[in-house]
Amino acid sequence: MSGLPERGDVIDGFRIEERIHAGGMGVIYRVSGPETGFPMIMKIPRLGPGEPGEAVVTFEVERMVLGALTGPHVPRFVAAGDLARIPYLVMERVEGRPLADWVGKGPVPPAEVARLGLAVANALHSLHLQNVVHLDVKPSNVILRESGEAVLIDFGIAHHGHFPDLLAEEFRRPMGSAPYLSPEQVLGARDDARSDLFALGAVLYELCTGRMPFGSPTSPAGLRVRLHRDPVPPRALVPGLPEWLQEVILRCLEPDAADRYATAAQVAFDLGHPDQVTVTSQGRRTRRLGVGKRMVRWLRAIGYGPDSVSSTSLQLAAAPIVLVAVATAHTNEARNEALRATVRRLVIAGEPTRLACITVIRPAPELVGADRHEAATSQRIKQLVQLRHWAEPLKLPPQQISYHVMESGDPAGALLEYARANHVDHVVIGSPPRDVTLGGLLGTVSTKVSAEAPCTVTVVRVRG
Amino acid sequence: MRWALLADIHANLEALQACLEQAGREGADGYAFVGDLIGYGADPGAVIDIVEEHARHGAVVVRGNHDAAALENSAETMNPAAARAVLWTRKQLNQRQVAFLDSLPLTARREGILFVHASAASPGQWTYVTDPARAAESIAMSKGATWIFSGHVHEPALYFASGSGRPVPFKPMAGVTIPVEKRRRWLAIIGSAGQPRDGRTEACWALFDDVKQTLAFHRVPYDWAQAAAKVRAAGLPERLAHRLEHGE
Structure with a gap:
């Protein structure tokens, strides 16, 4: 192919529409053609004598890297033309x-x-x-x-x-x-x-x-x-x-x-x-x-x-975010210590690991308006105090640890949502004691979290 | 074609079988054995028989220095353990197996591809391609091959060169499919199937797709305990068994 395509040209089934960008390394067109369910653009590198030598290498790099990437944070890759024949890259035109x-x-x-x-x-x-x-x-x-x-x-x-x-x-x-x-x-x-x-x-x-x-x-x-x-x-x-x-x-x-x-x-x-x-x-x-x-x-x-x-x-693996779910409402020192012992092995002071301590409380439904707000605030502060108390023996520097009180009728759902939104790498959660009436309920939480979490989950159980 | 590439099998039957099994699962429909079928390991005859069977169905096989040494029944330039293995190996081979080794060329070509055990710069001199300078020599003397597949060095490596500069070394990660387009020139050291030396025990092989122009380096676990036990039972030097157990 000599020179750049014109509007209306068809390359490997992609019809060239208007030119939307012309830069140092290449030119970008909107293209139509095969039904992909999203709008597309075609990037054509500037090659040939007088054009920058980088253009061809950056084109190759982009094709290689984009072709290997997935997920909502990169344009979807559609097709690439052979460098020896017609070099081009077709990808999603990201709207926004x-x-x-x-x-x-x-x-x-x-x-x-x-x-x-x-x-x-x-x-x-x-x-x-x-x-x-x-x-x-x-x-x-x-x-x-x-x-x-x-x-x-x-x-x-x-x-x-x-x-x-x-x-x-x-x-x-x-x-x-x-x-x-x-x-x-x-x-x-x-x-x-x-x-x-x-x-x-x-x-x-x-x-x-x-x-x-x-x-x-x-x-x-x-x-x-x-x-x-x-x-x-x-x-x-x-x-x-x-x-x-x-x-x-x-x-x-x-x-x-x-x-x-x-x-x-x-x-x-x-x-x-x-x-x-x-x-x-x-x-x-x-x-x-x-x-x-x-x-x-x-x-x-x-x-x-x-x-x-x-x-x-490996770099990422060395700096994980660990979430520990602390059930402040019904717990005892043995369970607290078991949870801490597990966390101690995962989060070491001075390393780039971070620990998020979370407790989920249920909303107080019987109050409304300002009273409810006040009650919730005081409840939240109490919980924060307990969380800090729980974490104190870990002796982690403040940059490495954070405390969060969440209010939700669905504790497992809240923990899972938090883990997803914050790229948590490891969840540590206690299993319920067998002799407590609430056991069944707590059991549901750790079971659901370990089944659905996007990452590793450690369920800590106290013997006896 | 999807080429299964194997190098430096060194009479390790267990490793060879594990590689071929995985290659079959990965859809290989062509095979290339780039030298040193034997030496070090306890199963030279069985390994040659399998490779010969593949050769009858069109596989590419080239000669390595250990194959040459067994033919000549001399191991003057080798270390003592390797030399003892060469002399032991020769005694295990029947006439047909010797004739097969004798039929192996130093290099083989297919469209755009050169197969050579060591450096293409001097195939019979067995020069180790261990750095960009050696890779540059091999590429320069490959008579325009786009892809050069070699062994001899036991650790997998990939060198790529574009027009002017010195080839750039790259340490491939097992299981990753790498685009190796013909705009550049590529020299791949497959890594040893039968005697890995990079601290890992798994056998090395690679899959090259000449249509898609991609190359994937693979590692496959095999029964090295069995292979090492056979080395000891054969009375071969202890060091050769130890290497298999530790990948060194």
């Missing part, structure tokens, strides 16, 4: 608003930033679970469906942990978008899922403040500044910004990947539970780091080399 729509109109309200960030973090976690690192997360590569779910697009420079990395040796200079590029990408690393968390931090920063944390440098030296210089704290630019949100953003933007969140699921967790974020001086400060701390960062940056990462799935 690009995240770029929120950018450039001044600071976005914090609650909205948290909602958007949570959606992107959920999408990234789904990607990372499939062993793929996106490496080009930026507002124009995220589309928000009407449902609120985020979809990541453009996998041209992505890395799939199980496939040969066609881009690894081919192009020595860092690929990606300067404002969002992680320090390790600047140094050429392409296999760390936490690079995407850095980019997410840069996006959140931009949404909150209307500014890029590190500007848009074009020179290698300009790009390397982020290895040691911290960005202006968002709260210095937007005084009303909540401390917890700055805490999350700056933790994503840590120059050393090991200092960031361990997984996108953990970012999502904090964005979804602002009241559970432990705010440190990082979240409070309104000035950049002092000379002393800057010096430390600078010295660390000199010796900085990207971590060697085993694989994205």
Whole structure:
């Protein structure tokens, strides 16, 4: 095929409609044809003399990676044309608003930033679970469906942990978008899922403040500044910004990947539970780091080399979220200790594991209005006190543990919903004591949870 | 065609049978044995018989250094354990089996594919392809093959090269189907079926689909306890039994 197709041309059964985008690497058309049940686009790379050499490799990478991905957070893959004959990629046209729509109109309200960030973090976690690192997360590569779910697009420079990395040796200079590029990408690393968390931090920063944390440098030296210089704290630019949100953003933007969140699921967790974020001086400060701390960062940056990462799935497996369901209402010390003993083996202080302690209480139906509200609040506080009391012997640092009191007539359903929404990797739940009348009811909860949970479930039983 | 690729079986009957069984389940309809059918293990005759049967039905078989050594009944360049195994092996083979080994070529070609036990740069010199530089030599001397399938080195590896640069090494993960399109050139070290050395005991084999242009490296558990017991019973060096038990 010479040149680009015209409207009305038919390629392998796909009819070319209007051109919707023309970029450096390729051109995108809307296409119609085989009934898939969703709208489609066709991407055609710019090949041939005078066109960028990367175009063909990024095309191959996108075809390989997209073809291997599934789920609601990526465009559905339809077909690919042979590179030797007619190179093209047909995929779902994702309907929704690009995240770029929120950018450039001044600071976005914090609650909205948290909602958007949570959606992107959920999408990234789904990607990372499939062993793929996106490496080009930026507002124009995220589309928000009407449902609120985020979809990541453009996998041209992505890395799939199980496939040969066609881009690894081919192009020595860092690929990606300067404002969002992680320090390790600047140094050429392409296999760390936490690079995407850095980019997410840069996006959140931009949404909150209307500014890029590190500007848009074009020179290698300009790009390397982020290895040691911290960005202006968002709260210095937007005084009303909540401390917890700055805490999350700056933790994503840590120059050393090991200092960031361990997984996108953990970012999502904090964005979804602002009241559970432990705010440190990082979240409070309104000035950049002092000379002393800057010096430390600078010295660390000199010796900085990207971590060697085993694989994205192993990285994720090393940083699980554990949910423990604590039945505060009817329990005894033996059962409490048995539950803690199990949790102790799973959640170790100082490791990137996180523990969510949850208790589910039934709504109080006999009261209405303000009274009911008051009763519920006091009930909630009592439960929180008990949860903390239960967890105290674990001696976990506050960043690693959170407490949640949920109100529901269907405890198993509430726990399951929580586990799904928060990417929980392991549920620990007690089995009911046999001699308690409530046993039957509790038994139903642990049975239902272990049958339906999306993850591993440990049911803890006390002997005797 | 869906090629089942096996290398370095080394007279390990249990490993060979396990690989062939899995290859059958995965829908293989072509077979290639890229050298070192024998040496080290206790079942040289039985292994040759199975491979010969496949060859009669069109399988590709090329010669490895252990096959050559058994033919020449000499093992001057080998380590003592391997040398003892070579001399022992030769005594187990009947005339027909020796004749089959003698009929094996150093290389074989099919459309776009080169099968060679060690480096294509010098097939009879048995050069180990252990790094990108060696892979580059082998690819350069393959006379334009798109896919080169080799053994000799016992750990699975995949090298890919595009036009200019040095081939890039990749450590494949078992069970993953990798696109290996003909725009690039690919050199795959299948990994040893009969004497894995990467710390795992499972036998290595690979499945190459020449229509879809995909390659999947596989590992299959087999009865290595039995294979090791036979090595000991045959009076072969203890080290050869130990290797099977530990994949080293």
